[in-house]
Amino acid sequence: MIDLDLHRLRVSQQFGATAVVNSGEEHAVARGLDLTGGDGVDLAIDAVGPPAAFGNCQAILAAGGRIANIGVHGTSLPTCSTVEDGHS
Numbered sequence: 001m002i003d004l005d006l007h008r009l010r011v012s013q014q015f016g017a018t019a020v021v022n023s024g025e026e027h028a029v030a031r032g033l034d035l036t037g038g039d040g041v042d043l044a045i046d047a048v049g050p051p052a053a054f055g056n057c058q059a060i061l062a063a064g065g066r067i068a069n070i071g072v073h074g075t076s077l078p079t080c081s082t083v084e085d086g087h088s
Contacts, residue, residue: 002028002056023056032060041065 001012002021009020021031033040040062046054048071057067 002032002053028056029059032056036060036062043068045070047071 001009001017001019002023003009003012004022004024006022009017009022013020019035021028021035040060042062042065044057044061044065045068046057054067054069057069061067
């Protein structure tokens with residue numbers, strides 16, 4: 001779970017998150033890749049974060065990974081249709 005809000009990070013742990021990253025204190029992409037041994041994640045969920053959050057999702061995606069983009073950002077976002085070699 002990557003977020004700026006400490007309460008949401010704590011709640012995510014209560015719901016079973018195995019790792020949390022406070023993106024205000026750590027570089028989210030670097031930490032996410034570190035947590036996966038550099039492989040990236042199979043699924044990234046962007047639950048209406050700022051547009052930069054969608055970019056972070058793309059950056060930590062493993063080869064063949066998926067992004068679930070929930071909600072509307074209010075601005076156009078760049079998309080990647082396929083990640084063949086990981087970390088677009």
